[in-house]
Each structure stands twice: as structure tokens, then as C-alpha cells.
Amino acid sequence: MSPCSIQTLQPSPQHQQQRQYVVGYALTSKKVKSFLQPKLEGLARNNGISFVPIDHNRPLSDQGPFDVVLHKLTGREWRQILEEYRQIHPKVLVLDPPDAIKRLQNRQSMLQCVADLNLSEFCGKVGVPRQLVIQRDASSIPDFVAKAGLRLPLVAKPLVNDGSAKSHELSLAYDRYSLQKLEPPLVLQEFVNHGGVLFKVFIVGEAIKVVRRFSLPNVTKRDLLSNAGVYRFPRVSCAAASADDADLDPSVAELPPRHLLERLSKELRQRLGLQLFNLDIIREHGTMDRYYVIDINYFPGK
Numbered sequence: 001m002s003p004c005s006i007q008t009l010q011p012s013p014q015h016q017q018q019r020q021y022v023v024g025y026a027l028t029s030k031k032v033k034s035f036l037q038p039k040l041e042g043l044a045r046n047n048g049i050s051f052v053p054i055d056h057n058r059p060l061s062d063q064g065p066f067d068v069v070l071h072k073l074t075g076r077e078w079r080q081i082l083e084e085y086r087q088i089h090p091k092v093l094v095l096d097p098p099d100a101i102k103r104l105q106n107r108q109s110m111l112q113c114v115a116d117l118n119l120s121e122f123c124g125k126v127g128v129p130r131q132l133v134i135q136r137d138a139s140s141i142p143d144f145v146a147k148a149g150l151r152l153p154l155v156a157k158p159l160v161n162d163g164s165a166k167s168h169e170l171s172l173a174y175d176r177y178s179l180q181k182l183e184p185p186l187v188l189q190e191f192v193n194h195g196g197v198l199f200k201v202f203i204v205g206e207a208i209k210v211v212r213r214f215s216l217p218n219v220t221k222r223d224l225l226s227n228a229g230v231y232r233f234p235r236v237s238c239a240a241a242s243a244d245d246a247d248l249d250p251s252v253a254e255l256p257p258r259h260l261l262e263r264l265s266k267e268l269r270q271r272l273g274l275q276l277f278n279l280d281i282i283r284e285h286g287t288m289d290r291y292y293v294i295d296i297n298y299f300p301g302k
């Protein structure tokens with residue numbers, strides 16, 4: 001190569017300059033701590049991405065300019081601020097649109113998209129457990145449950161899923177009369193035996209990652225006969241409950257087929273209008289192809 005041709009291979013100053021992106025973020029202090037770790041900030045910086053906190057005491061439009069607004073805050077006021085901002089700044093990517101997130105803040109509307117899906121049989125069947133919404137009047141729950149023909153045990157989940165500690169307070173009910181003790185509004189969902197392991201599918205745009213987590217153990221017929229009452233249970237499938245390295249029965253450990261998860265994630269991304277979420281999916285124990293989505297979380301943690 002002649003020196004001349006080497007010169008022509010030098011990138012022009014225009015190409016040397018990396019495009020810079022500014023991400024404005026509105027997160028709780030807990031989320032800032034868990035998400036904005038130095039490693040992530042360093043990686044982002046090397047790729048021309050900087051994170052800037054949004055100041056809630058100043059109008060959003062006076063801040064930035066931002067390429068992306070990343071947020072995980074709830075409340076009508078914040079939703080309104082973001083909607084107005086999106087109208088004025090249509091080119092800014094708001095992750096994610098507040099109305100789309102709102103659908104996940106109710107455990108009934110959250111799973112509606114999955115219930116509406118009709119994934120072809122060859123991938124396996126994906127559905128949601130049968131569930132009933134109780135808006136008020138705990139004393140009528142036993143009758144409602146009988147009329148709906150729901151099978152015990154039932155998982156009782158607060159209808160509102162707003163990220164508060166209360167919205168994660170779940171119970172397992174072994175007999176329907178004890179359900180009167182619960183506080184509506186709630187969703188009663190059939191418990192599906194799944195071998196004590198669930199799959200968390202993390203979705204970031206087109207990228208997906210699946211992990212195994214420990215979950216509630218199977219409930220046998222004997223358990224059902226020998227137990228009564230409603231039992232509160234703690235957050236069983238949190239990040240600390242990883243089952244990826246556990247010595248599991250292979251039929252329980254086997255991940256759902258990749259093409260099934262890709263198809264499901266793509267459909268849900270479109271139908272929910274979200275880019276950042278995860279799905280909790282279980283496989284009915286004793287089957288290799290019956291799947292149930294039990295929970296969808298917006299912009300989850302690890």
C-alpha cells in the first residue's frame with residue numbers, strides 16, 4: 001500500500017467522533033442503587049452513553065436535551081408529565097410509555113394479552129392460570145369461587161401491582177372459606193404445580209435472557225386434605241433464589257424451547273407496547289409443553 005492509500009483509510013474527523021447519547025432517568029433511590037452500578041455506567045460511557053438524573057423540581061422540558069427518558073415511577077402526576085413531554089418531544093424515546101406500563105399495574109389487565117394469544121401448538125401451549133377478580137366484599141368470596149369452579153389451592157394476589165411492598169404480599173389458600181379473611185381488591189389464581197422452579201424471561205427490546213428461580217413447591221392432594229387456611233408467603237423467586245446452578249430433576253430444569261420464548265416475547269412486546277420487562281413462566285409439572293405466564297414485571301432488577 002502506498003502512503004497515499006493509507007491516508008485515504010484514515011477515518012475523517014467526522015467519523016472519529018462517536019455519537020453521544022444522553023439518558024435522563026427518573027428512578028427511586030433503591031432502583032438507582034441496584035441499576036446504575038459503576039460497571040454499567042462505565043460500559044455506557046465507553047459507548048458514548050451518559051446517564052443524567054431528572055430533577056423533579058424543574059419542568060422536564062427545561063432539562064436535557066435527552067435522547068432517552070428511562071423511568072420507573074408510578075402515579076398519575078408523573079404519567080401526565082411524561083405524556084405531555086412525549087407530545088412536545090416525539091423524537092425522545094420514552095422507556096416505556098406510561099399508558100403501556102399502567103397495564104402491568106393491575107394483575108388482571110397484565111395477563112390479558114397472554115390470554116388473548118394463540119401460540120401454535122407445535123411450540124407448546126402458553127396460557128394463564130384460571131383466575132377471578134374480587135373487587136370487594138370478602139364474605140362473598142367462597143360463593144364466587146364455587147360459581148367460577150376454581151380449583152384449590154388458590155394464590156391470592158393484590159389486584160394493584162404498583163411496586164409497593166403491599167402489592168407483593170401474596171397468600172396461598174387451601175380452603176375456600178378462609179378466603180373471607182383476605183382483603184379485596186385481589187386476584188385469585190389457580191395454583192399450578194410446576195416442580196418448584198420457574199423461568200424468568202428478561203426482555204430488553206429484541207434481546208431475551210432466561211434464568212431459573214426457585215418457586216413454591218408442588219401441592220399434593222394429601223397437602224390439600226391435611227391443610228386448611230390462608231398462608232402468607234414471602235418473595236420466593238427473588239434474585240437470591242437462583243436455581244441456575246442447582247442440581248434439579250432434568251424434566252423440571254429443562255428450559256422452555258428457545259423459539260417458544262422468542263415468539264412469546266415478540267408477541268408480548270408488540271401487544272404490550274413495552275421494551276423493558278420480564279415474564280414469570282411456569283411449566284405444569286408432569287408435562288413438557290404446558291406453560292403458564294403468572295406475572296409480568298416492568299423494568300425488573302437482575
Ligand SMILES: Nc1ncnc2c1ncn2[C@@H]1O[C@H](COP(=O)(O)OP(=O)(O)OP(=O)(O)O)[C@@H](O)[C@H]1O
Nearest residue numbers: 129155168189190191192215216236237280294295
Ligand atoms: N398461579 C401460580 N401457580 C403456582 N405458583 C405461583 C402462581 N402464582 C404465583 N406463584 C408463586 O408465587 C410467586 C410470586 O408470585 P408473583 O410472581 O405473581 O408475585 P410478584 O409479587 O408479582 O413477584 P415479583 O417479585 O416477580 O414481582 C411466584 O414467583 C411463584 O413462586
Ligand SMILES: O=P(O)(O)O[C@H]1[C@H](OP(=O)(O)O)[C@@H](OP(=O)(O)O)[C@@H](O)[C@@H](O)[C@@H]1OP(=O)(O)O
Nearest residue numbers: 031034162163237238239297298299300301302
Ligand atoms: O431489584 P429486584 O431484583 O428485586 O427487582 C424486582 C423489582 O424491584 P426493583 O424495581 O426495585 O428493581 C420489582 O419491581 P416492583 O414491582 O417492586 O416495582 C419487580 O419487577 C420484581 O419482579 C423484580 O424482581 P425480578 O423479577 O427481577 O427478580
Ligand SMILES: [Mg+2]
Nearest residue numbers: 237280295296
Ligand atoms: Mg413474579
Ligand SMILES: [Mg+2]
Nearest residue numbers: 161295296297
Ligand atoms: Mg411481579
